[in-house]
Amino acid sequence: MTSSREAPSCRETEIHTLHAALLESETRYRLVMEATSDGIWDWDVRTDRVHYSPAYTRMLGFEPEEFCGNLAEWLDRIHPEDREKALRENRRCIDNEVSRFSVEFRMRTKSGEWKWILGRGMAVTRDASGKALRMIGTHTDITPIKEGERREASQKWIAALLSTMTRLDERLQLILAGILETVHTECGGIYLLEEDKRGLRLVQHHGLSEAFAQAVRTYDAHSPNLRLVMAGNPLYTSYDALPVDKTEEDKREGLKARAVIPIHHEGRVVGCLNVASRSLPAVPEGVRTFLETVGVLLGNAFGGIQARQALEESTRQYAVLFDPAGDAFSSFA
Numbered sequence: 001m002t003s004s005r006e007a008p009s010c011r012e013t014e015i016h017t018l019h020a021a022l023l024e025s026e027t028r029y030r031l032v033m034e035a036t037s038d039g040i041w042d043w044d045v046r047t048d049r050v051h052y053s054p055a056y057t058r059m060l061g062f063e064p065e066e067f068c069g070n071l072a073e074w075l076d077r078i079h080p081e082d083r084e085k086a087l088r089e090n091r092r093c094i095d096n097e098v099s100r101f102s103v104e105f106r107m108r109t110k111s112g113e114w115k116w117i118l119g120r121g122m123a124v125t126r127d128a129s130g131k132a133l134r135m136i137g138t139h140t141d142i143t144p145i146k147e148g149e150r151r152e153a154s155q156k157w158i159a160a161l162l163s164t165m166t167r168l169d170e171r172l173q174l175i176l177a178g179i180l181e182t183v184h185t186e187c188g189g190i191y192l193l194e195e196d197k198r199g200l201r202l203v204q205h206h207g208l209s210e211a212f213a214q215a216v217r218t219y220d221a222h223s224p225n226l227r228l229v230m231a232g233n234p235l236y237t238s239y240d241a242l243p244v245d246k247t248e249e250d251k252r253e254g255l256k257a258r259a260v261i262p263i264h265h266e267g268r269v270v271g272c273l274n275v276a277s278r279s280l281p282a283v284p285e286g287v288r289t290f291l292e293t294v295g296v297l298l299g300n301a302f303g304g305i306q307a308r309q310a311l312e313e314s315t316r317q318y319a320v321l322f323d324p325a326g327d328a329f330s331s332f333a
Helices: 010-035 054-059 083-094 143-163 170-182 210-215 224-230 248-253 285-331
Strands: 039-044 049-052 100-108 114-126 132-141 187-193 199-206 218-220 235-238 257-265 268-277
Touching (some): 083 114, 114 143, 143 285, 170 187, 170 268, 199 268, 210 248, 224 257, 224 268, 257 285, 268 285
Antiparallel strands (some): 039 049, 039 132, 114 132, 187 268, 235 257
16 A cells, blocks of 8 residues: 655655755854944845844944935945945956955944944856856944054154154144144143243143133143142043043033143153043043053153253353353463
């Protein structure tokens, strides 16, 4: 007798096995897309439909449901200066000039900030002519790496400018602007200790209103600002929490984040670097080592300038003292 239900054929078994393997592969792929910290994209080149992984959208500050799944989600967020380069590298892969690509560019986040992205991809399906039909790839947030490189380059540039400074001149304004740009803050100032060490004097500022700069131009011996600087420790805080007296002029300036970096030379405080922002709630931790390193560079430069000025003053006094004697000696010759 034969069973009323025939055993599956070898072909049916093979199809069933392939189907199970495909489901397992798709499940694994979905889990990887959800678990990885890199953003993964899957692009149908013919329709410009793109699947973005949850990590991809969250890397830019969005929830997955905020992306509608088309190419414009990527294109519209690329920095205008980087768009042509990013498109060119993708196009080379689509046209089969290269099998895979890698390109760096900036993307705008939901908050409006820019993140550096390393984009990598490859074609997984091509037509008979070799043109890509489907591409997959990853986006990796390399902002910390790029910012670190930027701070290192800025530090070297500042050191080079300070090494040629013999007096306080326009280079100090250039240096201060460069510091603020590097740490993404808008305003700040550099103070030096008065010769009698009983006050601080603002020698350079950037991004501050003239009214505010005039109001904070000096801090005398009784000022809590002077005591704060002379304590010798860097302070990172909000402007409201800063332990100093506030004036109406301070409030009108609208400062939020604040960093006070004492400048030392040979173990003593000779001034301070102040950094502030009207938009950031706090100075980012990632830039604090940079600020403190710049403080050391400024201290070495200011110490050298003070020593040189002291030597010049001593030489001048020596000349004044002995020139008359020289004239007297010459009369006996």
